[in-house]
Amino acid sequence: MSLPSSYTRWVSDFFSYETTKSVVVKSWVVGVVNRGVQLLILAYFVGWVFLHEKAYQVRDTAIESSVVTKVKGVGRYAGQVMDTADYVTPPQGTSVFVVVTKQIRTEDQAQGVCPEVRGGRGRVPGMLTGRCVPYNATLRTCEIQGWCPPERHPLSSSPVMLEAENFTLLIKNSIRFPLFGFEKTNLPAPGSGVELGRCRFHPQLQPLCPILRLGDVARLAGQDFPALGGVLGIKIGWVCDLDRAWELCLPRYSFTRLDSLARTPAPGYNFRHARYYRWPDGSERRTLIKAFGIRFDVLVYGSAGKFGIVPTLINTGDSGLAPRGSGGGTVLCDIILLNFLKGAEHYKARKFEEVRHGAGVTSLSLPPHAGGCTPPQ
Numbered sequence: 001m002s003l004p005s006s007y008t009r010w011v012s013d014f015f016s017y018e019t020t021k022s023v024v025v026k027s028w029v030v031g032v033v034n035r036g037v038q039l040l041i042l043a044y045f046v047g048w049v050f051l052h053e054k055a056y057q058v059r060d061t062a063i064e065s066s067v068v069t070k071v072k073g074v075g076r077y078a079g080q081v082m083d084t085a086d087y088v089t090p091p092q093g094t095s096v097f098v099v100v101t102k103q104i105r106t107e108d109q110a111q112g113v114c115p116e117v118r119g120g121r122g123r124v125p126g127m128l129t130g131r132c133v134p135y136n137a138t139l140r141t142c143e144i145q146g147w148c149p150p151e152r153h154p155l156s157s158s159p160v161m162l163e164a165e166n167f168t169l170l171i172k173n174s175i176r177f178p179l180f181g182f183e184k185t186n187l188p189a190p191g192s193g194v195e196l197g198r199c200r201f202h203p204q205l206q207p208l209c210p211i212l213r214l215g216d217v218a219r220l221a222g223q224d225f226p227a228l229g230g231v232l233g234i235k236i237g238w239v240c241d242l243d244r245a246w247e248l249c250l251p252r253y254s255f256t257r258l259d260s261l262a263r264t265p266a267p268g269y270n271f272r273h274a275r276y277y278r279w280p281d282g283s284e285r286r287t288l289i290k291a292f293g294i295r296f297d298v299l300v301y302g303s304a305g306k307f308g309i310v311p312t313l314i315n316t317g318d319s320g321l322a323p324r325g326s327g328g329g330t331v332l333c334d335i336i337l338l339n340f341l342k343g344a345e346h347y348k349a350r351k352f353e354e355v356r357h358g359a360g361v362t363s364l365s366l367p368p369h370a371g372g373c374t375p376p377q
Contacts, residue, residue: 029341034333054241055315057305060179063238065300067095071214073167077103078159087161087293089273095298098269099214101164101229102292106151109286110279114148116141126150151288165215165225168200169296172210173251175238177304182242186210186251201253208250217296221255229268231259231295238302249304258297269295 049055070093075082085091087100115135116128126146135141144150173186188194188208199209201216212234218225221232233256240249259269270293274286337347 027337027341030333030337033336037333049315054305056307056312057241057243058179058308058311059303059305060177061303062178063300063302063304064176064178066174067298067300068172069093069095069097069296069298070170070172071097071099071167072170073163075161075163075167077161082161087164089291095300096295098271098291098293098295099164099167100291100293101161102159104151104290104292106149106288109147109149109274109288110283111146112148113143113145114150116144117150147286147288151290160226162226165213165218167214169212169214169217170210171212171234171236171298173236173298173300175300175302177240177242177302180242180304180306182240182249182304184238184246184249186236189247203253207253212253214294217255218294221257223257228294229270229292230257231269231297232256233258233297233299235299235301238300238304240302240304242304242306269293 071084071088073084075087077087089098089100113129115133117135126144129143129145131143132140133143171186174183175185176183186208187210188196188199192208194206194208196209196211199206199211201207201209201212203220215225217232217234218228223230223232235254235256237252237254238249239252242249259267270290272288272290274288276284276286279285334351338344338351341347
């Protein structure tokens with residue numbers, strides 16, 4: 001029983017083999033386009049991928065970092081001289097700390113009952129007793145049980161410690177890239193030309209000095225220090241090429257405001273803390289402090305790269321440096337050759353050719369009158 005001719009043709013087509021046929025075209029137009037595209041591809045992978053992005057390197061982005069901070073400066077607040085123990089919290093010198101520039105103090109609070117401040121302004125945490133008691137000669141308010149008297153000082157009457165703008169901040173940052181075992185610190189090395197005791201950070205004149213003036217930090221973050229209350233970020237970036245000398249791996253400092261000012265119902269930064277002590281009669285007392293100021297966050301990021309044979313071979317194979325990298329130029333030239341030049345049908349007939357097994361070998365040479373694939377004039 002013979003098979004239908006359509007079925008036989010389908011089987012024959014399915015088990016056919018396709019191979020690439022090369023046609024050399026002597027055309028200035030196509031040749032210039034082809035070489036131009038190849039040069040662009042080569043320039044992109046050599047200039048951008050390898051030289052700029054350093055695709056030949058193994059990279060380590062798991063930076064390990066420690067930060068120690070120390071603020072120095074003396075200011076005057078409400079008739080008192082304030083030092084770092086008074087206005088810096090927490091006192092351990094961590095990567096996140098607050099410089100207090102304004103305070104509301106409520107002295108000699110003790111546990112008991114007292115009338116709530118009118119309007120609930122400055123009300124301390126406490127429990128309502130359910131009784132209504134005299135607040136003054138003409139006003140009665142709810143009674144609360146807790147620390148009394150409640151906080152009642154308005155912010156407008158509190159002064160600002162103006163000297164805080166000239167306080168200095170020393171940042172000690174040590175980093176390590178564990179993949180390479182590379183360690184370094186931001187403190188200037190001896191002989192670097194930076195005198196640690198006298199320098200002050202400046203983005204152009206002293207970019208490696210780890211001592212920063214607080215007013216400069218706010219200014220470089222685009223903020224006005226006297227009116228500032230919020231969270232400032234001090235970013236230290238370590239982007240190192242370990243194929244170069246150890247001394248050339250240097251930190252870069254940048255500054256920004258981290259808390260958003262847009263549509264913020266309670267702008268600024270404040271918190272409460274208390275200092276406890278014993279009264280002569282043995283009762284416990286405290287001074288409640290509502291502190292306003294600037295919070296500083298020191299953020300460290302970075303990456304390091306070093307030559308590796310594996311990424312070099314992989315990226316070379318994936319790039320235009322491989323023979324198949326000229327494929328983009330070939331495709332573009334084929335589009336021009338087969339669609340836009342005179343004699344496009346002639347080129348199509350030569351480029352796409354069907355050969356049946358056993359039917360003899362078809363000559364791939366062009367007839368003499370065709371000029372060896374030269375576009376007809």
